[in-house]
Amino acid sequence: MATRRFELTTTVPADPVVAIDFLSELSRHRGLHAFMVSAELVGWGRGADGDWREWLVIDRLKLGPIPYTFRYRAHITRTSPTSLRGRVPAAPGCVLDITTTGEDAENGGAVLHETTVVTAPGILVGYMAESARVAHTRTFSLLPDELARP
Structure with a gap:
């Protein structure tokens, strides 16, 4: 197995x-996430780390030029009011571990920081990491305008 890691930061006009x-709420990411067609809530509960x-x-x-549909489950745990952890077993042997935190920005709003670690077989890790980076970068770039809406 191989790993790749990337980090993103953005400032948003929200607490x-x-x-x-x-x-x-992954269902709210449609239109922000570069590849998302839909997200349906299929389970919830409380664990040692928080509500999930x-x-x-x-x-x-x-x-390449060939489009394909990809289905996977994403497990999101709210680890505190200002943080979450995501675990996405995207395919056999391929996992994304995501940690996102928010803190007060100096001039109001919030600074969000996300760290994503992609683990996959060596032949796939580059593709998986780049796809995740593209999707999450787009989400973070559009998030300030989305959260500015009334």
């Missing part, structure tokens, strides 16, 4: 709790 609330939700996500990606 950190509100921003993490938004990010924890499980989502069935459908993405539409391309492998």
Whole structure:
């Protein structure tokens, strides 16, 4: 197995709790996430680390010129009012571990920081990490305008 890691930061015009609330609701990511077609809540509960939700996500990606539909489950745990952890077993042997935190920005709003670690077989890790980076970068770039809406 191989790993790749990337980090993203953005500032949004919302309280950190509100921003993490938004990010924890994957169904609200449609239109922001580069590949997401839908996200359906399929389970929820409380664990040692906090309240969790499980989502069935459908993405539409391309492998070269060939489009394909990709279905996976995403497990999101709200680890505190201003943080969450995501675990996405995207395919056999391929896992994304995501940690997102929010803190008050100096001039109001919130600074959001996300760290994603992609683990996959060596032949797939580059593709998996780049696809995740593209999707999450787009989400973080559009998030400030989305959270500015009344």
